[in-house]
Amino acid sequence: MSNANITAQMLEFIQKSPTCFHAVSQLKEMLEAAGYREWKEAEDWKAEAGGKYYVTRNDSSLIALRIPVSEAIKGFAAVKGFHITASHSDSPAFKVKEAPELTVEGQYVKLNTEKYGGMILSTWLDRALSVAGRIVVKDAEGLASRLVNIDRDLLVIPNVAIHMNREINKGVEYNPQIDMLPLMAGGLENGGKGALLALVAEEAGVKAEDILGHDLFLYVREPGKTIGLQDEFVLSPRLDDLQCAYASMKAFVESKPQKYVNVCAVFDNEEVGSGTKQGADSTFLEDVLMRAGEAMGVTVTGYRQLVAGSFLISADNAHGVHPNHPEKADPTNRPYLNGGIVIKYHGSQKYTTDAYSAAKVKELCMRAGVPFQTFANRADAVGGSTLGNISASHVSVSSVDIGLPQLAMHSAVETAGAKDTEYCVRMLKTFYAE
Numbered sequence: 001m002s003n004a005n006i007t008a009q010m011l012e013f014i015q016k017s018p019t020c021f022h023a024v025s026q027l028k029e030m031l032e033a034a035g036y037r038e039w040k041e042a043e044d045w046k047a048e049a050g051g052k053y054y055v056t057r058n059d060s061s062l063i064a065l066r067i068p069v070s071e072a073i074k075g076f077a078a079v080k081g082f083h084i085t086a087s088h089s090d091s092p093a094f095k096v097k098e099a100p101e102l103t104v105e106g107q108y109v110k111l112n113t114e115k116y117g118g119m120i121l122s123t124w125l126d127r128a129l130s131v132a133g134r135i136v137v138k139d140a141e142g143l144a145s146r147l148v149n150i151d152r153d154l155l156v157i158p159n160v161a162i163h164m165n166r167e168i169n170k171g172v173e174y175n176p177q178i179d180m181l182p183l184m185a186g187g188l189e190n191g192g193k194g195a196l197l198a199l200v201a202e203e204a205g206v207k208a209e210d211i212l213g214h215d216l217f218l219y220v221r222e223p224g225k226t227i228g229l230q231d232e233f234v235l236s237p238r239l240d241d242l243q244c245a246y247a248s249m250k251a252f253v254e255s256k257p258q259k260y261v262n263v264c265a266v267f268d269n270e271e272v273g274s275g276t277k278q279g280a281d282s283t284f285l286e287d288v289l290m291r292a293g294e295a296m297g298v299t300v301t302g303y304r305q306l307v308a309g310s311f312l313i314s315a316d317n318a319h320g321v322h323p324n325h326p327e328k329a330d331p332t333n334r335p336y337l338n339g340g341i342v343i344k345y346h347g348s349q350k351y352t353t354d355a356y357s358a359a360k361v362k363e364l365c366m367r368a369g370v371p372f373q374t375f376a377n378r379a380d381a382v383g384g385s386t387l388g389n390i391s392a393s394h395v396s397v398s399s400v401d402i403g404l405p406q407l408a409m410h411s412a413v414e415t416a417g418a419k420d421t422e423y424c425v426r427m428l429k430t431f432y433a434e
């Protein structure tokens with residue numbers, strides 16, 4: 001498939017994924033279409049040769065598995081280990097608080113929100129925004145979770161006019177409780193109390209009083225697009241990390257393993273430290289791999305042997321050299337957009353890449369005919385963290401940190417390369433075909 005097609009599909013995936021819950025729902029659709037069936041954590045699992053399964057937790061993290069079937073695999077005895085990719089489903093956004101409506105002088109209704117993750121606050125100003133997420137509703141059988149997306153231009157967080165702040169271009173400190181609350185309506189009766197949940201209820205086709213819980217986030221309405229003289233760039237919300245999540249899942253569903261159990265893990269809550277029951281710093285991956293081993297009839301020792309033979313590729317976007325600030329990049333490790341897979345290194349091992357795992361991913365790139373480049377932080381800069389070392393602390397396997405190069409990470413709208421998604425798919429298909 002061409003670059004342009006894969007980029008268009010990836011942008012459609014991102015547009016249909018305004019929140020982590022929607023992203024996981026989209027991933028499930030890709031899996032169901034490819035013949036995967038759900039393993040529920042509260043039920044018994046049985047694995048068959050050639051079996052295709054997936055597990056979700058909290059509707060916001062997902063792990064899919066494909067068990068090999070080939071002449072070489074007799075009763076799973078020749079399975080060598082797990083071939084795992086890990087990416088994340090969440091992006092920084094504003095979370096809607098309980099009882100969110102706030103009124104200003106009887107003339108405006110705005111929403112009370114708080115930060116989820118670390119975003120570039122100013123980039124959320126003066127854009128059409130809306131609200132999406134999941135609600136938990138009381139129904140005849142108990143409590144049920146539903147996805148919601150208010151699919152219309154609903155909100156704006158307006159800037160303060162330059163005439164009211166002449167210093168605005170010298171850098172502004174934004175207070176999230178004061179400066180970042182979105183305007184939803186003009187003056188409403190009763191101060192607009194309950195107006196948002198009423199809208200959400202209408203959208204979900206339920207009664208507002210039956211909504212007992214919600215995880216609702218603001219999202220940018222603007223759809224992703226390609227830009228540049230030759231359409232060489234992608235401009236879209238949530239490229240970190242839905243670009244890698246999409247590429248990983250696409251490679252996963254289109255590959256047939258030979259000697260490894262293929263695993264595609266997409267975790268929620270990377271942007272807030274991964275420390276939730278469904279995050280990378282939970283038992284989710286370990287639980288699923290151990291139970292998959294059991295379902296295959298593997299002993300405890302056999303499971304340890306599988307882990308020893310496993311490999312994990314943590315795929316989370318990377319910083320490309322910035323056109324206006326090339327000095328921010330390391331002097332010799334300088335990734336560019338459309339330059340291919342970025343292998344990330346960190347002396348103190350915030351990135352898990354080591355000589356062996358770097359060699360492994362370079363060899364995969366070479367076999368796939370995909371370019372690769374390297375990233376390291378400047379020695380005088382503190383970088384971000386990611387999934388690899390967190391998940392490796394639970395399932396200790398050989399692992400590498402990679403990403404696709406992008407600009408403006410954690411802006412409301414980020415920029416990446418139009419070729420790199422296809423490179424990632426091609427490299428991961430080589431990995432998943434082993």
Ligand code: CO
Pocket residue numbers: 088240241270316317
């Ligand atoms: Co990320």
